[in-house]
Amino acid sequence: MRILELGKFYPPYRGGMETLLKSWAEGFVARGAGVECVVANDRGRTQVSNINGVSVRRLATFGQIWSVSVCPSYLWSTRLRGADVWHAHFPNPLADVAVLLGSAVTPLVLHYHSDVVRQAGLMWLYRPLLQGVLRRATRIVVATPQHIDFSPWLPAWREKCRVIPFGIDRRPLELTPAVAAEVARLRAVAKGRAILLNIGRLVTYKGQRYLIEALRELNAEAWFAGDGPLRADLERVASEAGVAERVRFWGSVDERLLVSLLHACDLFVLPSTTSNEAFGLVQVEAMACGKPVISCALRSGVPFVNQDQVTGLVVPPADSTALASAIQELLCDDARRRSFGEAAKRRAQEEFDQTVMLDRYWALFQEVRTSTPVS
Secondary structure, X not given: OEEEEEOOOXXXXXXXXXXXXXXXXXXXXXXXXXXXXXXXXXXXXXXXXXXXXXEEEEEOOOXXXXXXXXXXXXXXXXXXXXXXXXXXXXXXXXXXXXXXXXXXXXXXXXXXXXXOOOXXXXXXXXXXXXXXXXXXXXXXXXXXXXHHHOOOOHHHHHXXXXXXXXXXXXXXHOOOHHHHHHHXXXXXXXXXXXXXXXXXXXXXHHOHHHHHHHHHHOOEEEEEEEOOOOHHHHHHHHHHHOOHHHEEEEEOOOHHHHHHHHHHOOEEEEOOOOOOOOOOHHHHHHHHOOOOEEEEOOOOOHHHHOOEOOOEEEEOOOOHHHHHHHHHHHHOOHHHHHHHHHHHHHHHHHHOEHHHXXXXXXXXXHHHOOOOOOO
16 A cells, blocks of 8 residues: 655654654554655755655745745645555645645545644635545544534534544653663652643643642642743743742653653643643653643543543643642542553553554555545
8 A cells, every 4th residue: 555644744853743643654664555755844955765664755845934834846746646545634734735736536534633723813715725625535534522523614524534543652651670760860859749740832822831820739849841932931920929949841851851750740730721732642641651630621632532530630721720629639649649540551552552543544544445435
């Protein structure tokens, strides 16, 4: 089977979608497929390389408009690259145009990552393109049922939608002796206080300020792994709340330290406040390490991943008091926290494992090669 992946960027470019794209591409190669991945470059020339069996074609790019790469050659990629199945990732206007300009019969599996949120004001311009792509898709894949239910566009195409949750490679997250030694060092840094961990860019919708404000009611430390434009603002919030000595910004960390932080924490907290947080893959990483999660009741897939009263607790968004109450509830109940952590680890293994995700995708690709399109 020949698969053409139509992505935005490809590692070493860092991002959740890029990490998943690499997992899909290499996983399909391992199952015997020929995989070519078309993405935008970060410079004005095209570069082609083979990475672990994946042919990665980074196309010449000349800046961005409204966060969309100016990459003219991308638009013709479906005509120039032969494939049995196209796998495109929405939102990505370049891929949308490419599939509409390409063959009308090649099966298209469209992974619908999220609705357009940040550029919602431009939907009057984007709507015809979006509707054309949804009509053209053979199957539309979403990571959770909530992606369909809460979308203004997908319910009309429910018949062709399939739910395949994201999966991760859990092996790098194992608690090795080296990781255990680093965990002991990190726990000593906390000086006996509980550790509340958050991983992600420091941006508004991630809601980190509410975790910092919640510290006023807790005997705990908040640790943030990741960087972003709000760091100075969050440091100011911590200072004004009188908790600056219990807030630690680790910045961008390597994978080894990230794994150690996940194992060192008592709770993983994802206080994101909007549906920009469509899934929260970092929740799965924490769950795979046996950590209970506290997240927010968003109109997205976040509460699907972390099940309230099963793998952790779900609280109202943008509410530091409710967040503090939930954290305190679990910090005061070791048995319940342990039970949630064990359930979280099982759910990560059974539902969000990379192999499970790839098997489901592989079955879908086999299906679309022989299916009658749903119009």
